[in-house]
Amino acid sequence: MADIYRRCGCRDGAGKAYGPLPDRATQTQRAAACPVLISDSKHGSWGFAVSGGTHAGSGKRVQVRKMGFTTKREAQQERAKVVDQLATGRYKGDQKVTLGVYLPSWLDRRLLDGLRPSTGHQYRAYLENDIIPALGAVKLSELRKSHVDRFIQTLRAEGRGATTIRRIHATLSSALSAAERLDLVDFNAAAKIALPAASKTKAKIWEPEQVRTFLDAAALVRVGPLYELTIYTGLRRGEVAGLRWADVDFTKRELVVRQQRVQVGKVVLEGAVKTDSGQDRRVSLGSEAVAALLAWKLRQQQEHDAWGAAYQDNGWVFTYEDGRPLIPEYISRTFDTLVTKTGLPHMSFHKLRHEHASLLLSGGVDIAVVSKRLGHSTIAVTSDLYSHLLTDANRAAADAAEAMLPPRRGVAHTSHTLDA
Incomplete structure (x- = not known):
């Protein structure tokens, strides 16, 4: 089939569909096309066909055909885009896979790659109970930020806690980031979505x-x-x-x-x-x-x-x-x-x-030692969790620094000397 052509839905006397009419048709191709296409330049619509590269999943040759363009120029422009995408490996095809199909497969891959089973269990709960029921029918390629924003607002209206909402969003965002890396989507639709602020709660413990x-x-x-x-x-x-x-x-x-x-x-x-x-x-x-x-x-x-x-x-x-x-x-x-x-x-x-x-911390142990005993990934994690317990330690550190100096030889500072 030629690259650029016109086609209609007409059939011959035997009920057989007419063939396409290429832009530069041979005598044989003109004979197989709808007679009205030949006599009326506005009959039917324009389309194109492109062949090139192999599908990443199946390994089969990629064949791209698209119809429905009003003019020859529109078909040529779209064809040029597809050719460029095929050449650079960015062609995604006419994706029909939905989030309901993609998300479970993404999680299965994460588990194979070493995701902790306990974390995977929590991710699956978010997928099955929240994300897929709300967005599962949406095609992966058609998901937009408006879909995700609406989903987050629905969770808030249902009374879900800020921390839970942020975790659900993080699960979805991680899945979409993977899709972006694999060129399944052009962008992560969950990125830069407004989320409720999760207030940091102090660890309430016994005396x-x-x-x-x-x-x-x-x-x-x-x-x-x-x-x-x-x-x-x-x-x-x-x-x-x-x-x-x-x-x-x-x-x-x-x-x-x-x-x-x-x-x-x-x-x-x-x-x-x-x-x-x-x-x-x-x-x-x-x-x-x-x-x-x-x-x-x-x-x-x-x-x-x-x-x-x-x-x-x-x-x-x-x-x-x-x-x-x-x-x-x-x-x-x-x-x-x-x-x-x-x-x-x-x-x-x-x-x-x-x-x-x-x-x-109350005993004055250095926070770096505390972090190491607890097995935190960084001292920053320890500091964020227990910042409210560090006041006494900071005060003790200030006193300890002054105690290291020899006694003052001059007149000690007083409120009077400070005001002078």
Whole structure:
């Protein structure tokens, strides 16, 4: 077929569609075309055909045909665009794939590329419960900022929290950024969308006296040493659940965080810890933390003896009576029950990590050390989370700097001398 041609919807006496009429038609092509096309230059519409390159997915030769142009010039101009896009690898074709089809495949690819299963679980929930129901029918190539903005406004009208909305938006934006990198779309339609401001909330935790009350109560339950260790080390729930005896060195009084056990729905997965800086980090242990672990080790040995051959000894530190590792959700659920019984203000298990940071900062420990113990990706993360706890540390630093100087030899400053 020629590059530029006219065509109509007419049929011959046998009901067969007429062929196209190329711009420079041969005698044979003129004979196969609609007679009206030959006699009336306004009959039918203009179109073009371009062949070139291969499809990135199928490897098949790309054949582009488009009709419906009013004039020959319009067809020529559009053809020139397509030729340029094919030559530079920017041709996207007549995409029919919708967000409902693209988004799950994007997430599956992310998981194959190493996205944490727990993060993938949260992304999938956002896709299935929020994004796809609202935007799934929209073609990927036709998604515009107005669609995304309307979606965000709907979430706000439904009363969704600012943090949740920002997380949903981040999921969509990440997927569209991937589409942009792959030249599936020309731009990320979720970029530069106005989002509700997420207010930074201070970590509300117990006072030291309340921590002691909790620890006294925890001493009366089987897994009390787990909560004691968490307060004294700041380990995440998954890190405590993933701790093995091989990672504990009583001689050096330290433990190494090598893996975590996280719960995705009802499935528990083992893997690397949350951040690269948190992976294989060494956390020193104080006397009470060591004592808690030794007491737990003794109890675990007694349970091992009681269960005999039925005991599942796989080297985990915190286990059920039969040696099976504790399910992360069990750790949180037991903690909530214990807090309720003590009558203390409600606090999530994760806040024990904040409790550890608070104790360190109140004790004047450098924030860089705190950040390293917690396994934060940067000191900035630690500072943002605990800036409200740094006032006393800053004041102590100011006093310490002045204390390093020898006594003043002249007259000390007074309010009178300052006013002079």
